[in-house]
Amino acid sequence: MRRTGKVLQSESVTSQIEPTLRPFFDPAGIVIVGASAAPTKLGFGVARNLAQSGYTGAIHFVNPRGGRLLERPVYATIADVPDPVDLAVLIVPAPAMPSTLEQVGRRGIRAAIIVSGGFRETGPTGAALEDECLRVARDHDMRLIGPNCVGLLDTHRPLDTTFLPPPGPTPGDVAFISHSGAICAAVIDWARGQGFGLSHLVSLGNQIDVRETDVLSAVAADDHTRVITLYLEGISDGRRFVHAARQVTRHKPLIALKVGRFAAGQRAVASHTGALAGQESAFNAAFRRAGVIRANTSEELFDWARALAWCPLPAGRDVAVLTNAGGPGVTAADALESHGLRLAALRPETEAALRAILPPDAGTHNPVDMLAAATAGQYVECLRLLLDDPGVHSVLVIVPPPPLESAGGIARALIPIIYAAAKPVIIALMGERMIQEAVEYFRAARVPEYRFPERAASALAVLVERAESVRARRADDDHANGAPPLGRIDPDRVHRLLIRHGRDGQGDGGFLPFEVVNDILTAYGIRVPRVALATTAAEAVDMAWQIGFPVALKIAAPDIVHKSEAGGVRLNLQDPDGVRRAFDEVLSAARAAAPQADILGVYVQQMILIGQEVIVGAVQDAQFGPLVMFGSGGVEVEGLRDVEFALAPVTPGEAEGLLARTWAGRRLGGFRNMPPADRAAALDVIRRLGQLAADFPQLAEIELNPVRVLPGDGGACAVDARARLLDQRNSTGGAARASMT
Amino acid sequence: MRRTGKVLQSESVTSQIEPTLRPFFDPAGIVIVGASAAPTKLGFGVARNLAQSGYTGAIHFVNPRGGRLLERPVYATIADVPDPVDLAVLIVPAPAMPSTLEQVGRRGIRAAIIVSGGFRETGPTGAALEDECLRVARDHDMRLIGPNCVGLLDTHRPLDTTFLPPPGPTPGDVAFISHSGAICAAVIDWARGQGFGLSHLVSLGNQIDVRETDVLSAVAADDHTRVITLYLEGISDGRRFVHAARQVTRHKPLIALKVGRFAAGQRAVASHTGALAGQESAFNAAFRRAGVIRANTSEELFDWARALAWCPLPAGRDVAVLTNAGGPGVTAADALESHGLRLAALRPETEAALRAILPPDAGTHNPVDMLAAATAGQYVECLRLLLDDPGVHSVLVIVPPPPLESAGGIARALIPIIYAAAKPVIIALMGERMIQEAVEYFRAARVPEYRFPERAASALAVLVERAESVRARRADDDHANGAPPLGRIDPDRVHRLLIRHGRDGQGDGGFLPFEVVNDILTAYGIRVPRVALATTAAEAVDMAWQIGFPVALKIAAPDIVHKSEAGGVRLNLQDPDGVRRAFDEVLSAARAAAPQADILGVYVQQMILIGQEVIVGAVQDAQFGPLVMFGSGGVEVEGLRDVEFALAPVTPGEAEGLLARTWAGRRLGGFRNMPPADRAAALDVIRRLGQLAADFPQLAEIELNPVRVLPGDGGACAVDARARLLDQRNSTGGAARASMT
Secondary structure, eight states, X not given: OGGGTHHHHTSOOOSSOOGGGHHHHSOSEEEEETOOSOTTSHHHHHHHHXXXXXXXXXXXXXXXXXXXXXXXXXXXXXXXXXXXXXXXXXXXXXXXXXXXXXXXXXXXXXXXXXXXXXXXXXXXXXHHHHHHHHHHHHHTTOEEEOSSOOEEEETTXXXXXXXXXXXXXXXXXEEEEESOSHHHHHHHHHHHHXXXXXXXXXXXXXXXXXXXXXXXXXXHTOTTOSEEEEEEXXXXXXXXXXXXXXXXXXXXXXXXXXXXXXXXXXXXXXXXXXXXXXXXXXXXXXXXXXXXXXXXXXXXXXXXXXXXXXXXXXXXXXXXXXXXXXXXXXXXXXXXXXXXXXXXOOOHHHHHHHHHHSOTTSBOSSSEEOOTTOOHHXXXXXXXXXXXXXXXXEEEEEEOOOSSXXXXXHHHHHHHHHHHOSSOEEEEEOSSSTTHHHHXXXXXXXXXXXXXXXXHHHHHHHHHHHHHHHHHHHHHHHHHHHSOOOOSXXXXXXXXXXXXXXXXXXXXXXXXXXXXXXXXXXXXXXXXXXXXXXXXXHHHXXXXXXXXXXXXXXXXXXXXXXXXXXXXXXXXXXXXHHHHHHHHHHHHHHHHHOTTSOOOEEEEEEOOOOSEEEEEEEEEETTTEEEEEEXXXXXXXXXXXXXXXXXXSOOXXXXXXXXXXXXXXXXXXXXXXXXXXXXXXXXXXXXXXXXXXXXOTTEEEEEEEEEEEOBTTOOEEEOSEEEEEOOGGGOSOHHHHHHHO | OGGGTHHHHTSOOXXXXXXXXXXXXXXXXXXXXXXXXXXXXXXXXXXXXXXXXTOOSEEEEEOTTOOEETTEEEESSGGGOOSSOXXXXXXXXXXXXXXXXXXXXXXXXXEEEEOOOOSXXXXXXXXXXXXXXXXXXXXXXXXXXXXXOOEEEETTTTEEOOOOOSOOOOEEEEEEEESOSHHHHHHHHHHHHHTXXXXXXXXXXXXXXXXXXXXXXXXXXXXXXXXXXXXXXXXXXXXXXHHHHHHHHTTSOEEEEEOOTTOOOOOOOOSHHHHHOOHHHHHHHHHHHHTOEEESSHHHHHHHHHHHHHSOOOSSSEEEEEESSHHHHHHHHHHHHHTTOEEOOOOHHHHHHHHHHSOTTSBOSSSEEOOTTOOHHHHHHHHHHHHHOTXXXXXXXXXXXXXXXXXXXXXXXXXXXXXXXXXOEEEEEOSSSTTHHHHHHHHHTTOOEESSHHHHHHHHHHHHHHHHHHHHHHHHHHHHHHSOXXXXXXXXXHHHHHHHTTOSSSSOOEEOOHHHHHHHHHHTTOOOOOEEEESSHHHHHHHHHHHOSSEEEEEEOTTOSOTTTTTOEEEEEOSHHHHHHHHHHHHHHHHHHOTTSOOOEEEEEEOOOOSEEEEEEEEEETTTEEEEEEEEOSSOHHHHOOEEXXXXXXXXXXXXXXXXTSHHHHGGGOBTTBOOBOHHHHHHHHHHHHHHHHHOTTEEXXXXXXXXXXXXXXXXXXXXXXXXXXXXGGOSOHHHHHHHO
16 A cells, blocks of 8 residues: 555665656656647646756657647547656646546556646545545556646756746756645745755645655655755654655755644643644654754755755864954854854964964954955955864855955955865855845855855854764764663563553553553663552551651552542651551542542552652654653643653663753753762663653553652652553544554 | 933933934034045045935035045145034044044034044054044034944935945935944845835944944934834943833834844852843843844844834734745744734635635635635735734735736735735745846835745734834833832831941942841842741740741851851751751851851741742843843752843833743743742732842842742742842942942
8 A cells, every 4th residue: 555655664765766756757758648739728838848858758748639739749648659658747637637547557657747736635526536546546556746736857867847937947956845836936936046956846746645755765866966955744654754864864964844833733632741742842853863954944944955065064063254344253153153153262373374464453363354455365365274273163254245355256266265175164245236246156156155144154053963963873873783772671561561451452541550550661671669559557557667758658449540639649658657647548538539449458659759850751643653752840841841852762862862952951960059860860761761652652641750860870760650541532643653563 | 421421311312313413413514534536445435425425515525635526625624624514524544533533623513423443443552542532522522423433324314424335225214223334335235135225324333422322312313214223232321222212112113133142241140140141131121121122133133124114013913824825825824823923813704705706725714825826816805805804913925936927917916905004914925036026016115025934924023023012011101100109118228238237339249148138128028938036945946836837947147158058057847846956956057167156046937838939030230230030940040041031120011021921920820730829929029129129239139039929819928038249349230330320
């Protein structure tokens, strides 16, 4: 069943094009069904674009009216089309599409782009037509792009099956894959105006068969593509996307603009983790795992793409700023630091050399301010010196409209140095019309230039992000290979526990009894407080002595889920008297609250009051499967929002990332008078809970709140825990679960 | 002494130009000293620009060489210049500047712009020259702009004293005031390229006399100026700026780009409040008080200026999006919601009317998607319907390069509707070259257009911010007038306390004894725990009974500042035995730790363990004077960073704002099982501490942490408090204190 991608899922994703997709990207011959001579018809636009694209394969047109079009014959039926032909572009009314596909299949063509709309996007009738198209395609082992799409173009092969008004994009190194057809024309126009070329453009439409992940892997295999940009409105198979994208980002940067942030689906949640695990948390975790850079705006998507396509990666965060005026230098410094970059400390030799070529009032500390009269020669010499400084990892050059030199002259002089440099150089050109000549020079030389220092700094920051992600990936892979596997894990025991409690995939959801939750956590090596079952007050006191005061008492009655509300919990009992009194109170309160409940006795549980409180939670996301959350625990979790998510299972590096990105994680290293806590134990709990969530997708939510992380190497203990099974009747987790098993 | 602005400070700032500044903005005649015929000289640039500016007053040139320039005589000395002349523009080498100024003064000219550099920015010699210039200017009651500046221009008067290369800006309604001269040329060029005009441009240079605040008030008085933009590298007199800006923003929007975020000065801090009160917190608080909108980037500064200059203000946050394609509509919806705006719910009549004019597959919910074939007529009709819907406060119209209609045609059709509308309409034009015609139409009609939906949404959000700020100002003014004054305030008592403790402006700083802090807070009506002094263990037990258990004991020894470290504090004593034991322990520990200390006994203090914990702090900022901080308290204040600042004293509306912008404030309304706490009491503590900090600038830091805000109307109590006096020997607060007294 191709639709869910299961066939591909079991295959390893490489940077080879999946063979069934090859006709889309390297067709020997293309037939346009519905080719038209009427200039306002899409069928004319596609025919014109393909004919003018320089495509060297065979081009065929089909239209029942026959005749000639663009100096080619028009065949009346698909059956008439001669070899070679392995790709069909279909522009016929939706109701005629199934029968047209049937003819395409009979002709032996195994790939089709359905340009026409009128399908699922228009309602139930259209959806039924769409299903019918898919059925026909499967009968013929045919792959489909669309329907309701702009199609695809490749500027290097070249090939253009879109109907977009000319001019098409100039050839370049940025690929664009889009869920929206409407923005394709704008992107082509924008790229032209901003002076960068495209390698591929693929519009996916309704995605009844070929999806973003398929196209991503195929486009990544193209040598002309140096950066892939994605406009996403969602992801159809989260884990498969993550897997494929992670393969791609090993070699090529991938930037995604994911829209629809605020259209998150509703889901029933009963925990802090569930409440906070919005669609965006899941996407951020998935993109982080996959090494995908997330753009916040359309402009960032392409600003960043140019920098990533054209620049070497910096070895670190230390940036030198070269300017001929103070103000823009300060603006640049601000912007750099707001992105977490640093102003490089220049070495004394560099500063001395700068002093030798600059006027005495010039600033030779970073930002280097050459003053307003800076010549092109000074720009060149200073840039060379900065690039030669081993403490400088990249350079941001600011060119305001200079009072004397022309910006164009400066650009021409700088380009050879930038070309030869192994470090990235980004240009901030100030102004608009007066610097146009410089803009043209830089674009022609593929040197990224931006209008103000802020956008230039943002592009530099992305280069650093990419460089660090590549390095972290390497380290994480090494670490993962060398890291000890999680010992003391007993999935069979958890499986039996879930079966025994009659809720394994068949119950009505709801919370598991706390005894079961404790057993599950113990089976995965997560420490819980010591606990023992007492049937008399005297027994309870004995146990409290063994466990150590203070203790908590909890009614042992699996039927009573909300123990506190039933008066069945007493905390922080300091002495034998307290335990004795509490035992009787707990018992009588529970009997009063639930007369028919089966009461086994009273649990005596260790109270842990030292250590730092954190929350560790797990939840099943509909698109990306199990997620783990870490952060500041307690009751104010949603208010403080000091939490971060990662896909489960979690690598050691990812667990470290959760600690680094939260205050709860950073403070484990100690702060003020608080001693350092057992970070290793916290990391261990994160990874164990992640493994549990990955192994048992039927656990919809598991939340340890708080986990107490003890000082020194005292370990960590899940003081309170709750877990909820997936409600089968109202599940949104089907896809995620399928992809996890 | 004009330099510190004290003269002006006592005057009320109105939208009239300060009389001594009038010659800069409305000169009867201008002399350019250092006018030159050499095209590469600044003295030529200024002469050329002024001559070509259309200035209708008298223009005079001075150069020792004499001769003629630009068809005018060149006088050899300033004394030769005939009437009328009331403004001098000086372009002579720095060393000659004092004597030149002397001649300007003798000629009876009372305003000069010093264009030349070579002053404070170059080191001590330049600084001495600068001081000398100021001295000469004062002798002649002369006002100075600069030195080291670009000068000023006014496109409406018109008048141009800058040397910037032509073309100058087109006349418009945006004023630009800049600490950086270098970005002026870029801004003019940018404005031209982006299709908006400027009213004023003023470059301030080293600001030895006239500063941002003076120019701000003067420019605001100009009727052609609808929006004022500021590029700031700092503010020379914070409170005066806030006062003036607040006057201006009553009538005109003011947008500031403040750079140098990361160059915050070092200061000695001993509290959470001090540590968190960076320069940026102070600027944000000041801008909020002043109604100044803060831009984060240069692009935002001008994107927002256009919208504010050209659009009516929206009545609310509900936005309708009109698009001809789904993708950009989703992008716009995302961007709007990320700025806190809402997609308007269209009323049924509107949706029905939309259905009547749109194809059946079109989306008539908001975002309204007319589909790709939308005509200019449909754009017009739909926009009209949306504007007529009372639930719609503004409209964002998206125009991608349309496959059929020209974007220019759509623009032409829309403009009359937008012109007539009382609600703002912002345009997102997708693409670059294909939509150029539409861009030109919209710009000519002064309809704000942006390249992608995200920037359009950001501009709409600023319109909403401005509208809400205007409304809040009105409400706050009403409230402040109607609000009861803070009763139970006894500044005399605090004054006496500070005197008595020998630290009022003469001590060595350091912390005040806790008894004194409690007395100070009590004098300002801030509740502290009940406390009594015991000299025997029996007395302590008696007092504990009176106060109520649990209690804390604290050694009563003013010399022992760090009581906890000396073993002089015991918390949470539950019963008489505990108090008795603790009394002896505290006493002997303190004696052992500080044998020579004068021990008065032991304080028995009420423990308050219920209620919500918050922090309320105050600190003196060097630029803006007293600031109040509110947020999540405890020891993790810096880690959680859930704090916000306001200028003290704090209005009722500002105090509400502090609560609204922090989780600590929002949770006072109750959350989960936590009952609502006494918000009114929290607001009261904020205002009282603000008043205290404003009244006593010698209190460098005061921190109440935690304040416990009790449930219901139980009040609030400052459970722990510390206060530090300003260290006179190492003060950075002088300016702030001066401005507060």
